[in-house]
Amino acid sequence: MINQDTIVALATPSGAGAIAVIRLSGNEAIALADACFKSVKTNKALASQKTHTIHLGHIMDGDRTIDEVLVSIFKNPNSYTGEDVVEVSCHGSNYIQQEIIQLFVRKGCRMATAGEFTLRAFLNAKLDLSQAEAVADLISSDNEASHQIAMQQMRGGFSSEIAKLREELLNFASLIELELDFAEEDVEFADRTQFKELVERIRFVLKRLIDSFAVGNVIKNGIPVAIVGEPNVGKSTLLNALLNEERAIVSDIAGTTRDTIEDEISIGGIGFRFIDTAGIRETKDVVESIGIKKTFEKIDQAQVVIYLFDSTEFESASATFKVEIEKIKNKYPLKPLIVIANKMDKLSEDAMQVIQSQIEGLTLISAKSGDGVDALKNQLLSFVNTGALRNNDTIVTNSRHYDSLLKAFEEIDKVKYGLDSGLSGDLLAIDIRQALYHFGEITGEITNDDLLGNIFANFCIGK
Structure with a gap:
């Protein structure tokens, strides 16, 4: 699948900036850069310089100077891609970036496709497939937790755990296969007791990894939180208080929010996406009715x-509030529900105690002053099991990995059943091979061009 030509791309975000980095990778990367580079003080050739060195000079198009640059050299195999790599740090003008890239293209480079640098790193055994996918997760991480998990996986935490299981299973598989070669002599090279212990251990680890996906998916994609209630109870004010900015329009007119407003913040390293919805009420306003439909x-x-x-209206509308709360509980029994009485700053101590006594688990806040908002954030964070994150356990965030783990677990269950039932080695070997296949899918020992194309197409160009 890999081409041996030299590729080039902008490695920094497109657009004007102080500095831009243009990356080349391939057998001719250093020679092509050398053909366009003139050192400031000497006429030294880049090819003769040591790896991991930086050189000041100019990018030249014939006699024309395009820019003063720093050129970094990384010689194979000690580079990100495992090939010769050159990085040109130039000034961040759009014009300069394109002039340098087009110059390299004219000299013989090809524009890189999305994720092609990381694809080459994988194909040159600098990264396994799960580590390569973690690179994309690291780039897109927007909170502490997702960054921490991506870093752990990019360093091989998940890969090493899978590789160890695969190696142990492979050793036993070899012994089972060996038994098939001596089938007529009725010998057992694989100790069935030890094999059962290994299978149980693999089941335990797989179950833990599979269960971790529920947390990993939340950490990676964030938790959507809908803020609902009747009009003019302070939903938009609460959203602004949570975000600590004036994101939603606030007014005393009921039905001001006619569409959903979304924004995300990080609480304790976990991303929460808050959705301020239109107020739920009976209305003849067509536009507001559409907003209420969107709320549900x-x-x-x-x-x-x-x-x-609105806690100030509890005395007159408590029955209505309780009915609405029960409706939500009955319609969404599996969703955590936080019931909040807003505008506590307008209540007396006695009034607050009355409300709390009538609604179980009630949270009292003042969205306007911010009182109780921190407690609400802590309550939201309690819905996420961050124990695995704190303990630095391996957490699965990739749906492809999750799918392969489920399939591997299913095959291991078949192996366990076969051992318990006393099945012959040839039948056990079939299920073991399938389990090994699914382990290999995760790290890339087993792959195909379609899979790689699908994974790396989601990368940004230049990475």
Whole structure:
């Protein structure tokens, strides 16, 4: 699948900036850079310089100077891709970037496709497939937790755990296969007791990794939280208080929010995406009715629901509030529901105690002053099991890995059943091979061009 030609791409974000980095990789990377580079003080050739060195000079198009640059050299195999790599740090003008890239293309480079640098790193055994995917996760990480997991996986934490299981299973598989070669002599090279212990240990590890996906998926994609309630109870004010900015329009007019407003913040390293919805009420306003319909759609998509009501109206509308709370609980029994009484700053101590006594688990806040908002954030964080994250355990965040782990677990279960039932080695070997196949899918020992194309197409160009 890999081409042996030299590729070039902008490695920094497109657009004007102080500095831009243009990356080349391939057998001719240093020679092509050398053909366009003139050192400031000497006429030294880049090919004769040591790896991991930086050189000041100019990029020249014939006699024309394009820019003063720093050129970094990384010689194979000690580079990101495992090939010769050159990185040109130039000034961040769009014009300069394109002039340098087009110059290299005219000299013989090819524009890199999405993820091609990392693909070459994988194909040259600098990274396994799960580590390569972690590179993309690291680039897209937008909170502490997702960054931490991506770093752990890129360093091989997940890969090493899978590789160890695969190696141990492979050793036993070899012994089982050996038994088949001596089938007529009725011998057992693989100790069945030890094999059962290994299978149980593999099942335990696989189960833990599979279960971790629930947390990993949340950490990677964030937790959608719908803020619902009647109009003018302070939903938009609460959203602004959580985000610590004036994101939503706030007014005393009921029905001001006619569409959903979304924004995301990080709480304790976990991303939460808050959705401020239109107020739920009976209305003849066509536009507001559409907004209310969207509210229920957003509740369907949310993992956590916040029901907000105006505590100053509790005495006159408590029955209505309780009915709405029960409706949400009955319709979404599996979704965590946080019931919040807003505007606590307008209540007396006695009034607060009355409300708390009538609604179990009630949270009292003042979205306007910010009182109780920190406690709400802690409550939201309690819905995420961050124990594995704190303990630095391996957490699965990739749906492809999750799917392969499920298939491997299914095959290991078949092996366990076969051992318990006393099945012959040839039948055990079939299920063992399948389990090994699914382990190999994760790290890339087993792969194909379609899979690689699908994975690396999601990368940015230049990485």
